[in-house]
Amino acid sequence: MRYIEGFRNPEVAGAIRRRIDDLAAGLAGEGRVVNVMEVCGSHTMAIARYGIRDILPPGLSLISGPGCPVCVTPSGYIDAAMTLAERGAMVVTFGDMLPVPGSSATLAECRARGAAVEVGYSPMCAVDLARAHPDREVVFLAIGFETTIAPVLCLLEEAQRRGLKNLSLLTAFKLVPPALHALLGDPSVRIDAFLCPAHVSAIIGAEAYRPFAGRYRVPCVIAGFEPLDILYGLQGILEQIGRGEARVDNEYARVVTPEGNRTAQALMRKYLQPVDAVWRGIGVIPVSGLGLREEYAVYDAGPRFGLRIEAGSENPACSCGEVLKGKIRPPDCPLFGTACTPDHAVGPCMVSSEGTCSAYFKYVSVKGKA
Amino acid sequence: MKSDDALIQLGHGGGGLLSRELIRTEILSRFGAAALRGLPDAATLPWAGGRSLVFTTDGYVVQPLEFPGGNIGDLAVHGTVNDIAVSGGVPRWLSLSLILEEGLSRAVLGRVLDSVRRAADACAVQVVTGDTKVVGRGQCDGLYVTTSGVGELLDGFSLAIEKVRAGDRVLVSGPLGDHGMAVLAARRNIAIQNGPRSDTAPVHRLVLAVQPMAGHVRFMRDPTRGGLAAVLNELVEDRPVGILIRERQVPFSAGTRAVAELLGIDPLQVASEGRMILVCDPCAAEGILRVWRGMPEGSQAVELGEVTEMSGRVVLETCTGGRRLVDVPRGELLPRIC
Numbered sequence: 001m002r003y004i005e006g007f008r009n010p011e012v013a014g015a016i017r018r019r020i021d022d023l024a025a026g027l028a029g030e031g032r033v034v035n036v037m038e039v040c041g042s043h044t045m046a047i048a049r050y051g052i053r054d055i056l057p058p059g060l061s062l063i064s065g066p067g068c069p070v071c072v073t074p075s076g077y078i079d080a081a082m083t084l085a086e087r088g089a090m091v092v093t094f095g096d097m098l099p100v101p102g103s104s105a106t107l108a109e110c111r112a113r114g115a116a117v118e119v120g121y122s123p124m125c126a127v128d129l130a131r132a133h134p135d136r137e138v139v140f141l142a143i144g145f146e147t148t149i150a151p152v153l154c155l156l157e158e159a160q161r162r163g164l165k166n167l168s169l170l171t172a173f174k175l176v177p178p179a180l181h182a183l184l185g186d187p188s189v190r191i192d193a194f195l196c197p198a199h200v201s202a203i204i205g206a207e208a209y210r211p212f213a214g215r216y217r218v219p220c221v222i223a224g225f226e227p228l229d230i231l232y233g234l235q236g237i238l239e240q241i242g243r244g245e246a247r248v249d250n251e252y253a254r255v256v257t258p259e260g261n262r263t264a265q266a267l268m269r270k271y272l273q274p275v276d277a278v279w280r281g282i283g284v285i286p287v288s289g290l291g292l293r294e295e296y297a298v299y300d301a302g303p304r305f306g307l308r309i310e311a312g313s314e315n316p317a318c319s320c321g322e323v324l325k326g327k328i329r330p331p332d333c334p335l336f337g338t339a340c341t342p343d344h345a346v347g348p349c350m351v352s353s354e355g356t357c358s359a360y361f362k363y364v365s366v367k368g369k370a
Numbered sequence: 371m372k373s374d375d376a377l378i379q380l381g382h383g384g385g386g387l388l389s390r391e392l393i394r395t396e397i398l399s400r401f402g403a404a405a406l407r408g409l410p411d412a413a414t415l416p417w418a419g420g421r422s423l424v425f426t427t428d429g430y431v432v433q434p435l436e437f438p439g440g441n442i443g444d445l446a447v448h449g450t451v452n453d454i455a456v457s458g459g460v461p462r463w464l465s466l467s468l469i470l471e472e473g474l475s476r477a478v479l480g481r482v483l484d485s486v487r488r489a490a491d492a493c494a495v496q497v498v499t500g501d502t503k504v505v506g507r508g509q510c511d512g513l514y515v516t517t518s519g520v521g522e523l524l525d526g527f528s529l530a531i532e533k534v535r536a537g538d539r540v541l542v543s544g545p546l547g548d549h550g551m552a553v554l555a556a557r558r559n560i561a562i563q564n565g566p567r568s569d570t571a572p573v574h575r576l577v578l579a580v581q582p583m584a585g586h587v588r589f590m591r592d593p594t595r596g597g598l599a600a601v602l603n604e605l606v607e608d609r610p611v612g613i614l615i616r617e618r619q620v621p622f623s624a625g626t627r628a629v630a631e632l633l634g635i636d637p638l639q640v641a642s643e644g645r646m647i648l649v650c651d652p653c654a655a656e657g658i659l660r661v662w663r664g665m666p667e668g669s670q671a672v673e674l675g676e677v678t679e680m681s682g683r684v685v686l687e688t689c690t691g692g693r694r695l696v697d698v699p700r701g702e703l704l705p706r707i708c
Contacts, residue, residue: 010689051686051690051694109379227690
C-alpha cells in the first residue's frame with residue numbers, strides 16, 4: 001500500500017495542478033478549449049472519485065467515453081442470460097451486471113425469483129461451480145474489453161484441462177480501438193485528445209494507438225488509474241497540444257509496454273475471431289467484438305443452447321448512447337436523477353460501477369455542477 | 371416503487387438505501403409512531419424515578435462464524451452494547467437467543483459462547499435470559515445469534531440529530547472498516563500477511579469518558595453496516611446542514627486499505643464494530659480527542675472534518691484537492707457482515 005500511496009501524494013498533486021493550470025491558461029490565451037476524452041470507465045470513476053473535474057481549469061474539459069463494458073452490453077444479451085437462468089442453468093457473472101436493465105427485468109430480479117445467478121470476483125469461480133455441480137449447466141457471462149477477455153479465456157483453458165463438460169460462455173466481448181475509430185469518424189463529437197485506458201493498454205500495447213495520433217492527429221496519452229497518473233496524463237496532453245504535436249505517450253510504463261501482453265494476445269487469437277458487435281445505445285460497430293471460433297463452439301452458450309441474442313428493447317428516452325459517445329454529460333439527460341437513479345435505473349450507465357451516470361450521481365453533484 | 375409481487379432482494383439487508391426503503395415502508399408504516407420514530411440505535415424509554423431506560427435488539431448472521439479478530443459471539447455482545455452506549459446509555463443486561471443448525475460443531479458453539487462470556491464480563495453486562503432453538507440441516511447457516519440489551523441513560527447527554535449545526539466537529543475513535551474487510555477477506559480466502567482484523571470491541575468506555583463534556587456532544591453513532599458514509603449521510607438527510615471530511619484525515623489500517631483496494635470497495639462504506647463517530651461543539655473537540663487518545667480503544671482518534679451549511683451533502687476533499695460527494699451505499703455491498 002505504501003507503493004500506491006506514492007501515487008496519491010497531495011503535494012505532488014498540487015505541483016502537477018499548477019503546471020496544468022499554466023498550460024491551460026496558455027492555450028486559453030490563444031482562445032482554445034481542449035476536449036479530452038477519457039475512454040475507460042475506470043478512469044471515469046477515478047476522475048469522479050478523486051474530484052479531478054472539480055479542479056480542472058476553464059478551457060480543459062474531460063468527456064467520458066464508451067469504455068464501460070457493462071454499459072455497452074446490449075439489453076438483448078441480458079435477456080438471453082435470464083432465459084438461460086430461468087431454464088435452469090447456473091449463470092455466473094461479475095456483480096456489476098446484476099442491476100442492469102434488460103428489456104423487461106434485471107438479473108438481480110431474476111435471482112430474487114429463484115433462478116441461479118451467482119456472482120463471482122474472478123472467472124475461475126465458474127470453474128469451481130462447474131466442478132461442484134457436475135449435474136448443472138454453468139454459463140459464465142463473458143463480457144468485457146481486452147483486459148477481461150484474457151482471464152476469461154484462462155477459464156476456458158482450465159475447463160479443457162479438467163475436461164469439464166458443463167461449462168460454457170455467453171460471449172459479448174468488445175474491443176476498444178474500433179470504438180475509438182468510430183468516435184473519431186463521427187463529426188458530431190469533438191475530441192482533441194484521448195486519455196487512453198490503463199489496463200486495456202497493458203494487453204493491446206501502446207503501439208495500438210498509433211493510427212489515432214497519425215491519421216487523426218489526436219494526441220494519445222496512456223495513464224494509470226491513480227490520481228497522480230491521471231493528472232500527469234492530462235499535463236502530457238496539454239504539453240503535446242501546446243507544441244502542436246500528436247503522439248502516443250505512455251505515462252503508465254510501469255505496466256504498459258509498446259507491444260502489449262503477447263501471451264494474452266496469443267490466447268485471444270487461439271480462441272476468438274473478430275465479429276461485428278452491437279454496442280448498447282450506439283449500435284453496430286464493424287469488427288468491434290470477438291466471438292468464439294467454430295472449433296470451440298461447444299463452449300459457446302449461444303449455439304449450445306440454441307439461443308439467439310435478440311436485439312432486445314431499451315427505453316427510447318434513455319440517453320446512455322449519447323453519454324457513451326461523449327455527446328452529452330449525464331446531467332444533460334432529462335431522466336438523470338429523476339426517472340433514472342441507481343435504485344431505479346433506466347439505462348446501464350446509471351448502475352454499472354464504471355458507468356458515467358453512476359460516477360456523476362455518486363460523486364459529482366458538488367458546487368452546483370450537476 | 372413497490373408492487374404486490376415484489377420480493378426481498380439481498381440488497382434490502384445491506385444497510386444502504388434499499389434497507390432504508392424497506393424499513394420505511396414495512397416497519398415504520400406500522401410501528402413508527404412512538405419510540406421507533408427516527409430509527410435510533412436504541413429506544414430511550416421513561417422509567418420510574420425520572421430515570422430512563424435504553425433498550426435495543428440485534429440479530430447476528432455473520433458468515434464465517436469465526437474471523438480474524440473475533441467471532442459471532444463477541445460480535446453479538448459488542449454490537450448490542452455499542453447501540454446502547456452511543457445512545458448515551460450504560461449497558462447492564464443482555465438476553466441471548468441462539469438458533470443452531472443441525473450438525474453444528476459443539477466445539478465451535480463452545481468457542482462462541484466462551485467469547486460471549488468474556489465479552490460480557492469485559493463490558494460489565496450480565497446475560498440474564500435466553501433461548502435456544504435447533505433447526506434442521508439447511509434451515510439456517512450454522513448459528514444465528516440475537517441479543518437484546520437494557521441499559522440506563524447517563525446523566526448529561528442530550529443527543530439529537532436536530533442539534534447538529536454548521537461548525538460542529540466530526541470525530542472518530544479509530545481506524546474504520548476493519549470488521550467488514552476482515553470478514554470479507556476471511557470469506558473470500560484472501561490470505562494476505564498483516565491482513566485486516568475485525569475491530570469488534572465495546573465503545574461504552576469511550577462514551578463514559580466524554581460524559582464530563584456531555585453537554586457539548588450532539589450526536590454519537592457506531593458506523594456498522596454502510597460504514598462512515600451511511601452514518602454521515604443519515605446525519606444530513608433532509609436537514610439544512612452538510613458535512614465536509616478530508617481524505618487525509620480518515621484513518622484506515624494498512625490491511626483494510628489493501629483488501630479494499632484489491633476488491634475495488636470504497637472503505638468509507640465498510641462496517642466497523644468497535645468504533646464510534648461523535649459530533650460535538652467545536653469547543654469540545656480537542657478535549658474529547660485528548661481523553662480518547664489516552665485510552666487503548668481511542669488511541670488513534672482523529673477529527674475527520676466539520677459540519678457545513680451545504681444542505682444534505684456529505685463532501686470529501688480528496689488528495690488532489692478536489693471535492694466529491696460521499697455516496698450512500700446502495701444494496702448488497704457485503705451481505706452477512708454482522
